[in-house]
Amino acid sequence: DTEVTQTPKHLVMGMTNKKSLKCEQHMGHRAMYWYKQKAKKPPELMFVYSYEKLSINESVPSRFSPECPNSSLLNLHLHALQPEDSALYLCASSQVPNAGVLNSPLHFGNGTRLTVT
Amino acid sequence: KQEVTQIPAALSVPEGENLVLNCSFTDSAIYNLQWFRQDPGKGLTSLLLIQSSQREQTSGRLNASLDKSSGRSTLYIAASQPGDSATYLCAVSTNNLFFGTGTRLTVIP
Numbered sequence: 001d002t003e004v005t006q007t008p009k010h011l012v013m014g015m016t017n018k019k020s021l022k023c024e025q026h027m028g029h030r031a032m033y034w035y036k037q038k039a040k041k042p043p044e045l046m047f048v049y050s051y052e053k054l055s056i057n058e059s060v061p062s063r064f065s066p067e068c069p070n071s072s073l074l075n076l077h078l079h080a081l082q083p084e085d086s087a088l089y090l091c092a093s094s095q096v097p098n099a100g101v102l103n104s105p106l107h108f109g110n111g112t113r114l115t116v117t
Numbered sequence: 118k119q120e121v122t123q124i125p126a127a128l129s130v131p132e133g134e135n136l137v138l139n140c141s142f143t144d145s146a147i148y149n150l151q152w153f154r155q156d157p158g159k160g161l162t163s164l165l166l167i168q169s170s171q172r173e174q175t176s177g178r179l180n181a182s183l184d185k186s187s188g189r190s191t192l193y194i195a196a197s198q199p200g201d202s203a204t205y206l207c208a209v210s211t212n213n214l215f216f217g218t219g220t221r222l223t224v225i226p
């Protein structure tokens with residue numbers, strides 16, 4: 001079983017809906033990540049939080065809004081998405097990179113399969 | 118920008134065979150390299166992490182090597198089993214984690 005828990009496992013939403021993806025970890029990690037993965041493609045980094053502060057935003061459209069309410073939780077708020085945003089959204093956690101260098105393994109959740117209609 | 122390529126894209130082998138998966142990267146200024154496994158519709162599981170100063174890492178039937186200067190890594194799986202069937206991804210760490218394109222492995226009973 002994965003130590004990073006993501007809910008829901010599946011989500012279908014219309015383009016006018018507002019929904020949120022949730023991620024929780026209890027490994028004491030202070031770095032958390034959101035990745036997007038399209039079918040048969042590698043994961044693409046979206047956001048990184050270190051010590052509950054946003055440290056990296058990979059030019060993600062504002063219809064995706066991350067939030068890190070505490071050291072164990074990471075949310076991704078979704079609003080006015082497009083059909084091309086349909087993908088597997090993966091959350092990951094790790095020890096905080098040292099001087100920007102990630103030297104510890106990333107632990108991934110099983111993802112949320114998002115379909116935008 | 119770092120580009121990470123994995124060859125082959127797909128591989129089918131009979132059970133019990135030893136196999137090698139390849140990963141190449143264009144910028145050798147990496148801090149480390151990780152190998153992950155991904156089952157269909159699931160997240161990624163970290164298998165091995167090799168620091169840039171290391172040449173190889175072993176975990177059970179898995180052995181990963183790193184030749185940083187030539188921009189290559191290999192994942193060796195000994196005595197393959199049907200449960201090894203999955204997609205294997207390598208990822209190199211610079212200021213970000215760059216994932217390879219993946220190798221989809223099928224081990225035939």
